[in-house]
Amino acid sequence: KKNSYDPTNPKMNPLNLQADLGYFHVNRCCACPEMKSACDACFLQNGSKEGKCAELLQKHVECMRGLGFNI
16 A cells, blocks of 8 residues: 655645755655654564564665665
């Protein structure tokens, strides 16, 4: 299922200050916030236990790569 959140859309992501300049740029801190929150919560709950958060982390990496980040 494709997430409907679009971090390049300034109406959905008010932290995307570059959108008004005619090009879209998302800072790492503002990209994929739902996935980042899920990963953060998993790591807070489970610590760095091997594999506990691997699936969420992989989805976050895929989201970031989908926005052009080289991760």
